[in-house]
Every structure is written in structure tokens, then in C-alpha cells.
Amino acid sequence: MSLSERRARLLSLIVSEFVDSAVPVGSDALVRKHGVRLSSATVRNEMAKLEEEGYISHPHTSAGRVPSDKGYRCYVEALMEDRDLPWDAKQTIRHQFHQAGREEDEWIQLSAAVLARAVENAAVVTAPRTRESRLKRIELIGIQDTEALVVIVLQQARLKQQILIFPEPIEQERLTAITNHLNEAFAGFSAGEIGRSQVQLTQLEWHVANAVRDIMEASDRGGYDEAHLDGVRNVLTKPEFASPDKVLNLLDVVEQRNLTKLIPFRELAAEGVTVMIGAEHEEDAMRDYSVVISRYGTPGGIGGAMAVLGPTRMHYPETISTVRFVAGLLSEMLASHYGEGSVPGEPGDGPPADGDTRGKKRK
Amino acid sequence: MSLSERRARLLSLIVSEFVDSAVPVGSDALVRKHGVRLSSATVRNEMAKLEEEGYISHPHTSAGRVPSDKGYRCYVEALMEDRDLPWDAKQTIRHQFHQAGREEDEWIQLSAAVLARAVENAAVVTAPRTRESRLKRIELIGIQDTEALVVIVLQQARLKQQILIFPEPIEQERLTAITNHLNEAFAGFSAGEIGRSQVQLTQLEWHVANAVRDIMEASDRGGYDEAHLDGVRNVLTKPEFASPDKVLNLLDVVEQRNLTKLIPFRELAAEGVTVMIGAEHEEDAMRDYSVVISRYGTPGGIGGAMAVLGPTRMHYPETISTVRFVAGLLSEMLASHYGEGSVPGEPGDGPPADGDTRGKKRK
DNA sequence: GTTAGCACTCTCCATACCCGAGTGCTAATA
DNA sequence: TATTAGCACTCGGGTATGGAGAGTGCTAAC
Structure with missing residues (x-):
């Protein structure tokens, strides 16, 4: 990762601008909209270098630049600031969780729904299981x-x-x-x-x-077979799904049978949030999607996986914080319910037990 | 239903031709492709009458005719021949059912999958329940x-x-x-x-x-909440879903939450196959879809509902026979498993117990 | 190293156009 | 009276055409 300070900053801007606008971003869009104190020509030179190194790409001559998988990866890994979720966002989520009944299955379903809504993408939550059932x-x-x-x-x-x-x-x-x-x-x-x-x-x-x-x-x-999915609609309304064949592709991915195969629930870190971007997936079908995934549950005990699925053009910082937060909440609920993890405080009132996992990302 | 013999025959041809081709059918397509012994001009006159009476409609001047809901209804009710499924189709379905394990839930899932594949549309099968549980x-x-x-x-x-x-x-x-x-x-x-x-x-x-x-x-x-859905893909590949907004509409319909509300499982005849076409549905969202639905289970005892969901342009005769047949198979499996209905013979080997329900349709 | 300037490229959009399928009407025919 | 041949008319869809605009890459000056 040999990016000059300036190039890194530009890449970062390109990513966040493209994520917001869904439109390839041109050189002087950057100088105008973001306070880049350079001329568009200089920016163009830098962009050419970034493209050479594979961080961004060109849909065609005379279109702006689009981040490549490598560009997103670099952004997630080093560029973006991994800030915590703002208080009111947390509050909104907590509030939705207060509707939760006592049924574990309900929690899973609710988590998927809340997560999907919060990140405006699809969400999958697997049912919790123990490592070794007794x-x-x-x-x-x-x-x-x-x-x-x-x-x-x-x-x-x-x-x-x-x-x-x-x-x-x-x-x-x-x-x-x-x-x-x-x-x-x-x-x-x-x-x-x-x-x-x-x-x-x-x-x-x-x-x-x-x-x-x-x-x-x-x-x-088995165990990861049961999974709740929510928010496919969110993904489908995104501009990258204007053409019907893309939609079919997504539907194949989402079809219950494939879901648990395509999302790498198994090779999931013990804690922290993992991000997989586009072609990093083993499956071809996932080439255009990113997945933000986390384990939830009590340490070493009962637990499951929780993932957000969306196009690679995704708000990574917010998504990562949200997954972390929701996983933390669900973990607390499980722990306090099964009374084994001994998490202090009321569920959802204190800060989630995720302070130590912050910033752990994969690959 | 005051249709002259000839007009009825024409309507029938229009429906089946349109169902096959998905293209509005014109007057001389009928005389050419089907052995209509009339000139296209006469056919046009008759078509104009049919349109006046509301059985078919015009997307725009100078396009062929398309059956209206009323046209389909008339077709289903009176025009189509309600023939039994051919032997080899039955055999294929029976064969797929032989993979069934002992889990009831598995049966439901399998039924939905088999049905969806057989009719090339989406299929929903609810979990069976008793009228009054003990x-x-x-x-x-x-x-x-x-x-x-x-x-x-x-x-x-x-x-x-x-x-x-x-x-x-x-x-x-x-x-x-x-x-x-x-x-x-x-x-x-x-x-x-x-x-x-x-x-x-x-x-x-x-x-x-x-x-x-x-x-x-x-x-x-409750009871109809649990339902297995399969074959959404089949529906989405149909030409009427070329535009993305149609796809979204379908997805809303299909979203687990709505499904059991939109399909009128409750007001379902005790036996026989019911067809609901387009705007006959109470829900606006279903305006473009038809549903072919049947109860399955032991008479008066445990049972559930089984439905095919697709665009109004659907192969009604085949779909109806298939639903009837699969419902019959599943009923036999349930009966022989719970040993209460005392159905003679082995499941799936004899003819399904549907001889008496033939031709019963709704509205 | 940075910047201004400029020619070039390519997409997107609107316009215009024609072709063909299909209709509806009228008048001739059996 | 029912049917048919003929014909003008309509409309959608496909294809060329032609800017406009956005953005690039290059060169030369600062």
C-alpha cells in the first residue's frame, strides 16, 4: 500500500462521493464540491496514477472514475475513519429492539429487520447455536x-x-x-x-x-441453515439494479438455498466485524456484492452470525458501526437471557460490549 | 354469458394463443395459425363485439387483442377443457415426491418446490394444521x-x-x-x-x-402464517416483468409478511381448486396476478392450503390440474401418515383422490 | 510540481423517420 | 343478411442523426 498522502486523500474522496452519488466522479467535481486545493488538471494526473495502481477504474473514456474492489478495500482498511454510531442512531435502534418479545426466533427476525432498515441494504441473521449442544x-x-x-x-x-x-x-x-x-x-x-x-x-x-x-x-x-433475511427491497431499489438481469442475479443469491452457502458464515472471526468486497468472495455470483459480517453471542458460547448484503457501492463506515452495534445488542440480549455471559448493566442501555473489537477487519 | 358459439371459440383461441406467445394476438394470426375457417375481416368484426362485451381489450389502436380478466374468467369457467394431467407429468411429480423424508416440514417445502417447477410459476404451501387442535x-x-x-x-x-x-x-x-x-x-x-x-x-x-x-x-x-414459497424466479423471468418496477411490485407481494395476507387462504373452499384472476383479488397489489389455490389434507381434519402465483397470463388448465394433483398427493401422504383418513392404497401409486372435485371453481 | 488551455472522445438525449402489424370502415359478393 | 376483399389510417418500435455536456489526456507555460 504505497499511496502518497495526497493520493490517499483523493481516493477517499472518490469513494465517498461515488458511494453517495452512484455516478462516476470526475476530476473537477472533486475540486468543486470537496475543498480540494488543487486544480482539476493535477487531480487528473493523480487519478491516472491511482488507476495505474488499480484503485479506481474507468467505465469508458470520458466518464468519471469508479472505485475498484481494491480501492474499496484500501478505503475500508486504512482510509475511512471508523467512528462510532451517533447517539441518536443508536437510540433509534434500541427503541426498535424494545418491541422484542421473549422468543429467540423473534429476536433474530427483529435483528434482521432493524439492521436492514438501518443500513438500507439487505440483512441476514442466522439463528444462534452453541458450539457443542448439551x-x-x-x-x-x-x-x-x-x-x-x-x-x-x-x-x-x-x-x-x-x-x-x-x-x-x-x-x-x-x-x-x-x-x-x-x-x-x-x-x-x-x-x-x-x-x-x-x-x-x-x-x-x-x-x-x-x-x-x-x-x-x-x-x-449444521446450524447456520436457519437464517432470517430482510430488506432485499432496499437493495433492489438502488440504481445499480436498473436492469432486470441484475435483479435476477440478486434473486438467485438471495434464494434461501444459496444464501448460507454464499455468505462465508463459517470462516468468521471470533469477534469483530469482517468485510468482504466484490470479487474477494469465492463465489462468482457475489462478484458485485459486498458483505459486512459479524459474529454475535456470548464469548465461546451460544452465538450466530449477522451480515449485511449490498452492492459494493455501500456506506462502509456506517454499515460497519451498525453491524457492530446491533451484534452487540443482540449479544447482550442473549447473554442476559441465558444468564451465563454476565454482562453488566441492562441490555441496550450501556454502550455495547464492542469497544475492544473496534477496527478489526479482515484480509 | 351470452356468447355465440363462434365468439366463444374465438375467445378461447385468443386466450390460449396469448398465453403461449405473450404477444397481443391479431385477427389474421388467428386465421393463419389456427384453423379458423373465416376471413380475418370477419374475425375482426367478432373481436370488436368481444371487446364491446369486455372479454378482450386493446393495448392501443393497431395492436392485437389481449384477454381481460373477464375474458380469462370466462375461459376458465366455461371454455377450457379441464382435462387430467397426462400420465408422464404425473409420473415426474410422483418421482420427485419419493425423495420426501419423514419430516412434515420437509413435505411442505418439497411440495412448493415441485409445484413451482411443474407449473413454471411461484408456489406457496402453508403448513398443515387442524381445525381445532387438541x-x-x-x-x-x-x-x-x-x-x-x-x-x-x-x-x-x-x-x-x-x-x-x-x-x-x-x-x-x-x-x-x-x-x-x-x-x-x-x-x-x-x-x-x-x-x-x-x-x-x-x-x-x-x-x-x-x-x-x-x-x-x-x-x-393463525396457522397460515408459516408458508413455504418457491419459484419466484420463474415468475420474474416472464416477459411481463421486463421493467424493474414490476419486479419491485412482485417482490412486495412475495415478501413473507404480505404473502399470507394477499392470498385468500381463509376463504378457501372445502375442496376443489379455486382460481382468482387479476382484479378479482381484494388487494390492489395483486391486480396483475392470478392465483390457483386448493386445500389439501384429510377431510375435515388436518390440512393446509396450496397455491400457485403467477401473472394473469397463465396456463390455467395445466396449472389447475397440477395443483389438484399435487394437493391430492400431499393429502394422501398426510392421511397415510396420520392414519386417520383411511385412504386406500399406497401414497402416490393410485390415482389421487380428486375425481369428485374436478371442475369446481370459484366465482 | 502545478496549472491553464484545448482538442478529442464518448454517453446521453431528443428528434425525426420509416416500417410493419393491425385495425376499422366501406363496398362488393354469395 | 352474413361474409369478404380492399384500403386508408394509426400507432409502436427500431434505427439513424445530431448536438450538448461531461470528462479526459496531452502539451506548453508558469
Whole structure:
């Protein structure tokens, strides 16, 4: 990153002007609108250099300059000032969160909605999960002769269900007996511990225990599948989506199936906000989009991911602060609800617990 | 409906030609492409009459004719031949259904996907529900001092959960006691019956019972909220969506929140397929769309709704047959799974149980 | 190193234009 | 009376044309 002071300042101006106006920015738009104390000719020279180095590009001769992915990256990394969200913006968000009910699923949905509205882009929030789920309780409810519904309560009040088929007819009393025995034997266990356990069990009990273990393992492995999406409309109304084929492209990205694949939820830093810009994504389909993503949740415990999706032409500073803030809020809500993270103060009243993650960005 | 034989035939041709080509159809396109044994001049005269009566309309002078909502309605009601789906189409659909697992939710999702693909439009399938849910079992699982997760199992293996707050700290043993008592008192009850019940209960037990009743009532009232949507892409690629504002309109319609409001799931006939065309919808937003909708499920018992959403220019006969067929398949799967409807034969192997609903359409 | 000046390039927009499809009318025909 | 041939008319869509404007790159002067 060998940018002279002046060139850096120009790049910064180009980015913020282009983000605001969505129009390629020309040399004397810069000197006029922003107080650049240089002539347009000088600016042009500098722009030519910036283009040579790959920070900006030309849609065609005689159009202004547009930041390239590299330009945005440099801006995010070094140029922009990573200031905190203004108080009233925070207040607005907090206010919206006060409508939250007690259902965890509702929180996720609400977070996505609030985030999408605040940054005027699309937002995705995955359901929270623990790194390794632990069994709290099993229930078996008979449905038919040879079928029962097994309900698994995991720690943190997560619920799983599946229908189980038995090789022989079985009545509710026996189901209850099995349940009691298994609850006694496995309470607090993880999937692995159930598998390794040496407890004496009948064949039927093993049948159930194996199913439980499978379900818990699946829950540990997957987890990012459930995700709430909001604000696609925001993205579609942006000027870059004037042509219908772009719209189709976005829709493919957004289609539930792909979403969790395209957004790199997995390779997500333990804390801090990560930004991925345009072609930095592995997927071709994401070439025109940027993603601002953060983990939320209690440290090392239950948590999920939260992301903003929009065109590369995005208000990065505001978006990053907003994601950080909303992730902080949701984390506090989770922590105070599950009562394990021991976050001081009331949720949403103090500053979010993000002071230390400030400015951590990826790549 | 005072249409001469000939005029009806012409209208029918106009509709099917326009549905295929998406281009306004002119008088001699009809005589040339379809074996109309009349001169284009005569056809023009007839068209003028049809237009007077409101069955077709003119985008502008010197364009061909386009069916109006009334024209489509007449076509659906009287003109089209409501033939059954060809064997191989059925076979393709059955084949896709064989991938279905045991999860009810999966079925819904799969149905939407299969339906959307088959009719090349968007499809919505709501989760099934019973008319009046009945309690099968309650479980209480302590989470914190004063909080517990109440898990309610309803008949047909439907699960509801909510976090419940108690006015005082309470341990698992007391929770279990409450559970046992309530299960004994209320097993098999509907929400109303719980409310009217005269059983002697402690204050805490009432606390729980009320919560359970509320949840069950909410489940009975709502129910169509959960819906799977698939195939929006199909709709967007249709030529009527060339302009971006149309796309936005569709997206608003499709946004999860609105969907269940805009599609008249509630006023749905007990059986048979219902068609709503364009401005027949109450909502303005739906003015350009048609919906082909059907109930599925066991007669009078558990069931949901299944709908196809597309532009008014839609292949009505095929869509109607397909909806009917897929609804029939899903109904069979539900019936054989819950074993109450006693449908003979294996699911998907016999003809679907739709012979009697043929041709029932609305308005 | 910076700046003024200028020719050049390219997009965007409006105008004009024609072509063809399709209509509606009238008069001739069976 | 119903049908048809003929014809003038209308309108949308595609294609050339021609600035206007914005912005560049280069050169020469400061």
C-alpha cells in the first residue's frame, strides 16, 4: 500500500462521493464540491496514477472514475475513519429492539429487520447455536403403535423433534420408562459423550439414544441453515439494479438455498466485524456484492452470525458501526437471557460490549 | 354469458394463443395459425363485439387483442377443457415426491418446490394444521429460577413452545408435579375445553394452563402464517416483468409478511381448486396476478392450503390440474401418515383422490 | 510540481423517420 | 343478411442523426 498522502486523500474522496452519488466522479467535481486545493488538471494526473495502481477504474473514456474492489478495500482498511454510531442512531435502534418479545426466533427476525432498515441494504441473521449442544431432557410421545415423537430439549432451551419408528408396537408406559432412564443417564451430555457412554441400556433404549445423538450431531454440524433475511427491497431499489438481469442475479443469491452457502458464515472471526468486497468472495455470483459480517453471542458460547448484503457501492463506515452495534445488542440480549455471559448493566442501555473489537477487519 | 358459439371459440383461441406467445394476438394470426375457417375481416368484426362485451381489450389502436380478466374468467369457467394431467407429468411429480423424508416440514417445502417447477410459476404451501387442535401432552423444563420452557405437544405431533415466567422461584420437582397434574386433567382437551374446565388447580397450575390455552388458541386462529414459497424466479423471468418496477411490485407481494395476507387462504373452499384472476383479488397489489389455490389434507381434519402465483397470463388448465394433483398427493401422504383418513392404497401409486372435485371453481 | 488551455472522445438525449402489424370502415359478393 | 376483399389510417418500435455536456489526456507555460 504505497499511496502518497495526497493520493490517499483523493481516493477517499472518490469513494465517498461515488458511494453517495452512484455516478462516476470526475476530476473537477472533486475540486468543486470537496475543498480540494488543487486544480482539476493535477487531480487528473493523480487519478491516472491511482488507476495505474488499480484503485479506481474507468467505465469508458470520458466518464468519471469508479472505485475498484481494491480501492474499496484500501478505503475500508486504512482510509475511512471508523467512528462510532451517533447517539441518536443508536437510540433509534434500541427503541426498535424494545418491541422484542421473549422468543429467540423473534429476536433474530427483529435483528434482521432493524439492521436492514438501518443500513438500507439487505440483512441476514442466522439463528444462534452453541458450539457443542448439551442434552437437557428427552421426551417420547407415542403417536401410533410403532411410532413416537421424540422431543429433545437442549441447553439454552433449544428444541429438536423427530418422529421415531420402533421395530415393534410400544405403549406409552414403556416410552416413559425409556425416557426416565435416558434422562438419568445422559442429562448434560454432549453428542460425543452419549456415543462414548458405557451405560447399560436395552436395545430399544439404544435405538432412541442413537437417534438423539444423530439429531444432536446434525444440530452441531449444521446450524447456520436457519437464517432470517430482510430488506432485499432496499437493495433492489438502488440504481445499480436498473436492469432486470441484475435483479435476477440478486434473486438467485438471495434464494434461501444459496444464501448460507454464499455468505462465508463459517470462516468468521471470533469477534469483530469482517468485510468482504466484490470479487474477494469465492463465489462468482457475489462478484458485485459486498458483505459486512459479524459474529454475535456470548464469548465461546451460544452465538450466530449477522451480515449485511449490498452492492459494493455501500456506506462502509456506517454499515460497519451498525453491524457492530446491533451484534452487540443482540449479544447482550442473549447473554442476559441465558444468564451465563454476565454482562453488566441492562441490555441496550450501556454502550455495547464492542469497544475492544473496534477496527478489526479482515484480509 | 351470452356468447355465440363462434365468439366463444374465438375467445378461447385468443386466450390460449396469448398465453403461449405473450404477444397481443391479431385477427389474421388467428386465421393463419389456427384453423379458423373465416376471413380475418370477419374475425375482426367478432373481436370488436368481444371487446364491446369486455372479454378482450386493446393495448392501443393497431395492436392485437389481449384477454381481460373477464375474458380469462370466462375461459376458465366455461371454455377450457379441464382435462387430467397426462400420465408422464404425473409420473415426474410422483418421482420427485419419493425423495420426501419423514419430516412434515420437509413435505411442505418439497411440495412448493415441485409445484413451482411443474407449473413454471411461484408456489406457496402453508403448513398443515387442524381445525381445532387438541392437547396431547405438556412438558415443563426449568431454565432459570423463575423461568421454564413449556413444550406443548398437540395431536398430530405438532409442537409448540414458549418460555414461561413464574412469580416465584420454582424447582424441577414442582414443575414435574404440575405437568403430571395438568396432563392428567387436560389430555385430549381443546383450548376451549381447557378454558371451561372446572378442575381444581393451584394458582401456579392455572398460570401454566392459561399459557397453554393461549398458545393453543393462537395456533388455531393463525396457522397460515408459516408458508413455504418457491419459484419466484420463474415468475420474474416472464416477459411481463421486463421493467424493474414490476419486479419491485412482485417482490412486495412475495415478501413473507404480505404473502399470507394477499392470498385468500381463509376463504378457501372445502375442496376443489379455486382460481382468482387479476382484479378479482381484494388487494390492489395483486391486480396483475392470478392465483390457483386448493386445500389439501384429510377431510375435515388436518390440512393446509396450496397455491400457485403467477401473472394473469397463465396456463390455467395445466396449472389447475397440477395443483389438484399435487394437493391430492400431499393429502394422501398426510392421511397415510396420520392414519386417520383411511385412504386406500399406497401414497402416490393410485390415482389421487380428486375425481369428485374436478371442475369446481370459484366465482 | 502545478496549472491553464484545448482538442478529442464518448454517453446521453431528443428528434425525426420509416416500417410493419393491425385495425376499422366501406363496398362488393354469395 | 352474413361474409369478404380492399384500403386508408394509426400507432409502436427500431434505427439513424445530431448536438450538448461531461470528462479526459496531452502539451506548453508558469
